[in-house]
Amino acid sequence: MSRSCLALILAAGEGTRMRSPLPKVMHKVAGLPMVTHVLNVSVDAGCTDIAVVAGNGFELVSSSVSASHPQSQIFEQTERLGTGHAVLAARAAIEKGTDDILVLFGDTPLLRPGTLSRMRSELAEGAAVVVLGFRADDPTGYGRLLEDDSKLLAIREHKDASDHEREVDFCNGGIMGLAGAHALELLDAITNDNANKEYYLTDVVEIANAKGFSVTAIEAEETEVMGVNTRNGLADVEALWQQAKRHEMMTAGVTMQAPETVFLHADTVIEPNVMLEPNIFFGPGVTVKANARIRAFSHLEGATVGEGAEIGPYARLRPGANLAEGTKVGNFVEIKNADIHQGAKVNHLTYIGDAEIGSEANIGAGTITCNYDGMNKHKTTIGINAFVGSNSSLVAPVTIGNGAFVASGSVITENVPDNALGVARGRQSNKPNYANAIRERNAALKQKRSKS
Numbered sequence: 001m002s003r004s005c006l007a008l009i010l011a012a013g014e015g016t017r018m019r020s021p022l023p024k025v026m027h028k029v030a031g032l033p034m035v036t037h038v039l040n041v042s043v044d045a046g047c048t049d050i051a052v053v054a055g056n057g058f059e060l061v062s063s064s065v066s067a068s069h070p071q072s073q074i075f076e077q078t079e080r081l082g083t084g085h086a087v088l089a090a091r092a093a094i095e096k097g098t099d100d101i102l103v104l105f106g107d108t109p110l111l112r113p114g115t116l117s118r119m120r121s122e123l124a125e126g127a128a129v130v131v132l133g134f135r136a137d138d139p140t141g142y143g144r145l146l147e148d149d150s151k152l153l154a155i156r157e158h159k160d161a162s163d164h165e166r167e168v169d170f171c172n173g174g175i176m177g178l179a180g181a182h183a184l185e186l187l188d189a190i191t192n193d194n195a196n197k198e199y200y201l202t203d204v205v206e207i208a209n210a211k212g213f214s215v216t217a218i219e220a221e222e223t224e225v226m227g228v229n230t231r232n233g234l235a236d237v238e239a240l241w242q243q244a245k246r247h248e249m250m251t252a253g254v255t256m257q258a259p260e261t262v263f264l265h266a267d268t269v270i271e272p273n274v275m276l277e278p279n280i281f282f283g284p285g286v287t288v289k290a291n292a293r294i295r296a297f298s299h300l301e302g303a304t305v306g307e308g309a310e311i312g313p314y315a316r317l318r319p320g321a322n323l324a325e326g327t328k329v330g331n332f333v334e335i336k337n338a339d340i341h342q343g344a345k346v347n348h349l350t351y352i353g354d355a356e357i358g359s360e361a362n363i364g365a366g367t368i369t370c371n372y373d374g375m376n377k378h379k380t381t382i383g384i385n386a387f388v389g390s391n392s393s394l395v396a397p398v399t400i401g402n403g404a405f406v407a408s409g410s411v412i413t414e415n416v417p418d419n420a421l422g423v424a425r426g427r428q429s430n431k432p433n434y435a436n437a438i439r440e441r442n443a444a445l446k447q448k449r450s451k452s
Contacts (some may be wrong), residue, residue: 005045008053049096346367
């Protein structure tokens with residue numbers, strides 16, 4: 001769409017019912033603040049300008065918005081005098097004169113870009129005001145959208161509605177589109193002539209009708225315009241987001257054995273033909289390539305899983321874990337800031353941190369890269385086709401050469417050359433019949449303690 005558009009996001013609510021010192025819009029859904037979801041959908045809908053009106057926790061909201069969408073303008077609403085007053089806090093952005101203005105709310109993270117595009121289409125066809133509504137099974141408490149032959153006449157609050165009007169199930173979703181050419185004319189006409197002495201954005205519907213402008217409403221699903229006011233509501237929205245994302249991924253070719261137990265981040269990327277077993281958690285920054293398998297009870301964050309790789313069960317991939325094609329990371333293995341090259345295997349009970357493991361290398365059970373000296377991190381490099389025996393400690397910085405072997409139980413503090421065997425453990429000494437002497441000594445000690 002060639003038309004310019006301002007997304008004006010109201011994010012000043014205090015969220016008292018959240019019972020949290022955190023501003024309401026900063027509570028997260030799928031790992032992102034709710035306001036970030038709304039910012040993202042605005043960009044996806046083609047909005048060329050973004051203005052955010054913040055109040056409670058202004059500095060925190062402002063820094064978050066600037067970090068994710070640095071092109072945004074941020075305005076502060078110092079007084080809470082209604083939604084109409086909040087919109088005019090961004091007067092400078094409105095005065096820029098974009099073709100379309102979309103008034104959004106920072107606590108509606110399920111909004112879809114296609115819905116905003118439909119609103120913009122109505123504005124492009126000549127509407128001065130477009131209201132987003134939904135059909136409610138139980139409309140009690142919601143403002144009703146009163147129409148006559150597809151023309152929106154008014155928004156009537158439930159408490160003010162007549163019995164006949166309360167039978168209407170088309171409800172106000174709160175989100176509104178304004179034609180930029182008429183926006184200030186309509187907004188400046190809002191008065192606070194009401195019991196609460198507040199300026200209500202909804203009044204622009206009747207104001208626009210009185211001026212002879214075109215006013216209409218479009219319909220969205222009720223879940224799409226769900227706002228969050230409580231912790232319970234936050235959990236409900238999280239569940240809906242996860243359900244929709246899982247469905248989207250499975251439709252695209254991802255297999256989930258127990259979808260309801262897989263938890264995704266907003267930026268999770270999973271390619272087709274990946275198999276996800278039950279109880280998997282994805283933190284931010286994870287990409288899983290085609291034909292990989294993530295086994296049950298694994299936790300991934302900031303990691304890339306290569307094509308055909310197998311992870312878990314009970315594996316943890318931390319930020320900087322990069323696993324190439326055909327690699328294997330098994331049960332109770334933790335990988336952090338490490339490159340695992342093609343075909344390498346780290347099968348069980350192992351920690352690999354700040355490391356590079358060559359292709360086709362095999363890391364035995366209980367191996368640890370000792371990467372931290374109490375102040376600094378150091379790197380371990382393991383070569384192509386190297387073999388590290390079980391229960392070995394590799395004290396970084398250290399290099400295990402191509403084709404090298406490390407004997408089980410070794411504490412390696414020096415480099416092992418290519419194709420060499422590294423052994424770093426005490427030589428075994430067997431003492432005949434000494435076990436009997438140990439048992440006799442232990443029995444005597446136990447008897448002495450029982451008498452005291």
